[in-house]
Amino acid sequence: MDEASSSCAAGAVPAASDRVHEPAVAGDCVFSARGLTKVYRMGEVEVPALRGIDLELTAGELVVLLGPSGSGKSTLLNILGGLDTPTSGEVWYLDHQLTGATEQDLTRFRREHVGFVFQFYNLIPSLTARENVAAVTEIAEAPMRPEEALAMVGLGERLDHFPAQMSGGEQQRVAIARAIAKNPAVLLCDEPTGALDSQTGVVVLEALEKVNQTLGTLTVLITHNAGIAAMANRVIRLSDGHIVDIRANATRKAARELIW
Ligand SMILES: Nc1ncnc2c1ncn2[C@@H]1O[C@H](COP(=O)(O)OP(=O)(O)OP(=O)(O)O)[C@@H](O)[C@H]1O
Ligand SMILES: [Mg+2]
Structure with missing residues (x-):
């Protein structure tokens, strides 16, 4: 593929501090990665985590990332989200090159554009659901109301519950509400159902599906459950630091139809 025409990076390179993003339109290229590698150094030992990733992710799509343990899924997600930096290669977010950005620019990128959801919910135990979400919306530019974000994930009735008063699935949905309340362009989820039974996991996936739609x-x-891939627009498989397959689902399943 022609490098320039295939990349959303084509064109002028604005300073990462210029905040000139146009809102992405469905189908627009949001992330573009070229030749990404990541080598972790553990003393004398080098651990290659990514071995040359080329990837484009477009606005509005739901992508499932599959692959065995250690294949590089979290490393890739963390680089896209500006939590980690590659050893070589380039990553672009719209017209901003993330590679080479300062720590300050990456912090701002994460704060303004990226919501993260992890396997463990990381809620603040002493705050209610509403307060956990509000802690994020207070520093966001154009946030949703915490009540609105919690209603979107089906927790309109749990606003004043503390984490200890909620089930795992409910806590994860609070974490999703917290991630989406700042209206991020991108939601990066690393095994969001990893700690949940499948019935509860489906409810969490329904929340993600609703946000996406x-x-x-x-x-x-990211998931280990191949069954979840059926809800995606595209399924990307990693193995040993390489993308081995990218497949578009001709038909998608609703989250509530999934079994694993
Ligand atoms: N901080 C780190 N320091 C050293 N090596 C690391 C570090 N993070 C990841 N690795 C190594 O990089 C490789 C890819 O790890 P990564 O966490 O991306 O895999 P993964 O696909 O997310 O696996 P899992 O499904 O188990 O979460 C592994 O070999 C791992 O041991
Ligand atoms: Mg991982």
């Missing part, structure tokens, strides 16, 4: 948030979802 109603807000048009580009959603990347």
Whole structure:
């Protein structure tokens, strides 16, 4: 493929501090990665985690990232989200090159554009559901109301519950509400159902599906459960630091139909 025409990076390179993003339109390229590698150094030992990733992710799509343990899924997600930096290669977010950005620019990128959901919910135990979400919306530019975000994930009735008063699935949905309340363009989820039984996991996936469909948030979802891939627009398989397969689902399943 022609490098320039295939990359959303084509064109002028604005300073990463210029905040000139146009809102992405469905189908627009949001992330573009070229030749990404990541080598972790553990003393004398080098651990290659990514061995040359080329990838484009487009606005509004829901992508499932599959692959065996150690294949590089979290490393890739963390680089896209500006939590980690590659050893070589380039990553672009719209017209901003993330590679080479300062720590300050990456912090701002994460704060303004990326919602993260992890396997463990990381809620603040002493705050209610509403307060956990509000802690994020207070520093966001154009946030949703915490009540609105919690209603979107089906927790309109749990606003004043503390984490200890909620089930695992409910806590994860609070974490999703917290991630989406700042209206991020991108939602990056690393095994969001990993700690949940499948019935509870489905409810969490339904929340992610609803966010993706109603807000048009580009959603990347890492999972070990191949059954979950059926809800994706595209399924990307990693093995040993390489992308080995990218497949578009001709028909998608609703989250509530999934079994694993
Ligand atoms: N901080 C780190 N320091 C050293 N090596 C690391 C570090 N993070 C990841 N690795 C190594 O990089 C490789 C890829 O790890 P990564 O966490 O991306 O895999 P993964 O696909 O997310 O696996 P899992 O499904 O188990 O979460 C592994 O070999 C791992 O041991
Ligand atoms: Mg991982």
